[in-house]
Amino acid sequence: MKIEVLQDHHQKKSFNCGQDDLNKFIKQYASQHQKSGTSKTYVAIDDDTQQVRGFYYLSSTSIGFDRVDAVLIQQLPRYPLPCVVVGRFAVDQTAQGRGIGKVLLAHALKQVSKVAQIIGVNFVVIHAKDQKAMEFYQRFGFISLTSNPLTLIYPMSEIPNFN
Numbered sequence: 477m478k479i480e481v482l483q484d485h486h487q488k489k490s491f492n493c494g495q496d497d498l499n500k501f502i503k504q505y506a507s508q509h510q511k512s513g514t515s516k517t518y519v520a521i522d523d524d525t526q527q528v529r530g531f532y533y534l535s536s537t538s539i540g541f542d543r544v545d546a547v548l549i550q551q552l553p554r555y556p557l558p559c560v561v562v563g564r565f566a567v568d569q570t571a572q573g574r575g576i577g578k579v580l581l582a583h584a585l586k587q588v589s590k591v592a593q594i595i596g597v598n599f600v601v602i603h604a605k606d607q608k609a610m611e612f613y614q615r616f617g618f619i620s621l622t623s624n625p626l627t628l629i630y631p632m633s634e635i636p637n638f639n
Contacts, residue, residue: 477529477576479583482506482517488528493566495605501564502531509533515563518583520576530567530576532584534591537561537601539629557598559629560588565602565609581616585635592632600630 488502506517520530538556562584567576588600602618604610604626614620618628 477520477522477579479518479520479580482510482519482531485526486519486521486528487526488519491528491531491568492570493572494569495566498564498566498605502528502566506531506533506564515561517564518580518587520567520571520580528568529571530580532565532580533561533563534584534587535561535563539599539601558596559599559601560591560597561601561603562588563603577612578616581613585630588632589635597632599632600635602628602630604628 484507488506491502492499502517502519506515509515510517515533515535517531517533519528521528537559539559540556562581565577565580565584567580585600588597591597600618602613604613606626610620610626610628613628616630617634618630621627621629
């Protein structure tokens, strides 16, 4: 299995993570978003079949200074903080429980680290779909915002410690 930027030859028709909106995204919208520059989708693919086994996208955003808990923003300026969103994160049902989610998340953080060498980034942001997804991200150190617990952040300073 390898992770690479979504390309036309990747087999995504049979992808099914159990969430209709995520299935629809990878099958119908991911390529469009990529072409328009809205986001960049990365896929975990089977080496032999090119079947998509998981995916996520990266996009830029900012988060209001007042939405982040004070302990996380000490010494940061008092204006919207630049962030990278890890979005539309999913693993095919046939591949769930094999650690692909953790591998994809580690890959996403590595990509964000590369971005942060070029532009300013304070946090990685994830909008969890539900409680189960929120708990998955929390296991890896993501912190829920008090104002919206399904929005989680990960300080850039912590990426070297990710495991």
